[in-house]
Amino acid sequence: MKTDRSKEQKFILILTVFACLLFLTGCWGKKEVEDLAPLLGIGFDVGEKPGTFLITQQFARPKKDSSTGSEIEDRTFSIEASSSREAFEKLSKVTYRTPFMGSLKVIIFSEDVAKAGGFNNMLDFAQRYAEFRRSMYLVLAKGKAQDILNLKLRSGLIPAMAIKSNIEGGDEISIFPTVRLGHYLTILGTKSTAPILPVVESVKSGEDMEYKADAKNEAGEIRIQSAGVMRGDNLVDFLTDEETKGYMWLENDVIHRLINTVDLEENSVKFGGQVLESRTKYKVKTNNEKKELQYQIKTSIAIDEILGLKKQLSGPEWVELVKEAEKDFAKVIEKECESSIKKQRELGLDFLGIGRHIEQKNSAYWKTIKDQWEEEIADFSVSIEVKVTIHHSGMSSSSATNLVGEGQD
Structure with missing residues (x-):
């Protein structure tokens, strides 16, 4: 009796499997x-x-x-x-x-x-x-x-x-x-x-x-x-190329960058480097009873090149030179960002997404200005805070023009 019931269950299972196969979609109408x-x-x-x-x-x-x-x-x-x-x-x-x-x-x-x-x-x-x-x-x-x-x-x-x-x-x-x-x-x-x-x-x-x-x-x-x-x-x-680079910093889209301070005329020593890591954050602050969007850019850079170094530096002098490099790289980043913000004000178009950042950080305030946002763009207060950290200053503490003993057998 048990044997007959077992055979019946197997037969029903096989029928069910075949029924399912009939309803499965295959490669009908396929193209090679x-x-x-x-x-x-x-x-x-x-x-x-x-x-x-x-x-x-x-x-x-x-x-x-x-x-x-x-x-x-x-x-x-x-x-x-x-x-x-x-x-x-x-x-x-x-x-x-x-x-x-x-x-x-x-x-x-x-x-x-x-x-x-x-x-x-x-x-x-x-x-x-x-x-x-x-x-x-x-x-x-x-x-x-x-x-x-x-x-x-x-x-x-x-x-x-x-x-x-x-x-x-x-x-x-x-x-x-x-x-x-x-x-x-x-x-x-x-x-x-x-x-x-x-x-x-x-x-x-x-x-x-x-x-x-x-x-x-x-x-x-x-x-x-x-x-x-x-x-x-x-x-x-x-x-422009500079305005686009500013956009990339402000939009937090910089992954790696080659960056140099050649265009900073006030300094005799010029630096070239590579961005190792960068992060941009946003804050909506109140400044003199007016709302302001503050960009906070933190970047780590490795120095690849130093131009115009005239003498061999001592340890303390090298530390001071690295601090100078951090300031100079920060100036370049600020300059690029400011050129992008200036372009946005001239066009009256928020391609930097400032309104989007305000909405994310202070939705209540955004609701009061969103209908007049294009009129607000030209005068809306924006500040930039850039912090650069040199995490690798190269394999030499001197210039190739004044090596003293380095690299000799």
Whole structure:
């Protein structure tokens, strides 16, 4: 009797398993990787016809003579269309592979598109279509986005991948902001903060640098430097390199930085160093019955270079020199921050997110000024407190020009 009941239970269990298998989703409608065209970059320029964009799409394709699947070439198309969906529809008529949007790394808006406004409509497609990810990077192009994506680089990299690599390696120098689609949309939602986007441009030999150009294809280089301030999706102005560096300090976005005091004219000894660690905190204080946002920046720096040291220093003299270096580095940081704050006051746009910090620290006070915040920006009191600590002063207590016994056999 027990045996029959056991057989019956096993039979019911097997039927249940088979029933479950019937309802499991499989790879129905799957597409093989070989049949897909991975999208790497999209660029937007102003089209010739009113209301249109010149949309450049850069896809990857494996090299035919490559022994590994990691080597890729680009396949780039430029199509004039009034919307992103229309551009992809036109592209689908000529490409032999199905475009795959989930691999998109970077979206580039040209300077002209940013000044004309309206590119948020293009981003609407990127945030609604399921294949797109909000982790893609957004950048502004000096000149045309099409030219950036068609640029032949000396490194041999595809431009979209070169921009991605430059952005992801940006923590080592921390001189431009990193903006992903998700972050940009979040900033738009705050209303009080003006969006800011990093700027990419092509660099030819002789423009701030010299390099041996390839005579065959006139290969060049790509540089990401400075940033553009937006009102919604309209470019208002570009920040200088110094103003962008100030933004990075104030936004607590400095991971590592190369920093020098060469521009401080009052000092004969100049220092060069590397930021090891930096942290920026914010306080809302009352100063003379007026509210004030105070930035507190604490930074540790390693000295890499000393210029203009004329004599061998004693122990106490070396300690005093290190203290002088701390003051000089602090002056450079203050100067960069002040230039960024000055730019914000001139533009009347809160790209530094001061209103956001006030709301976080004192929400009750923020409610009293948020409706008039753009009028308040120009006169709102901001102070900066910078503390620099030298944690490594180098392996020598003298200059290379006056070594006494050091490094000798």
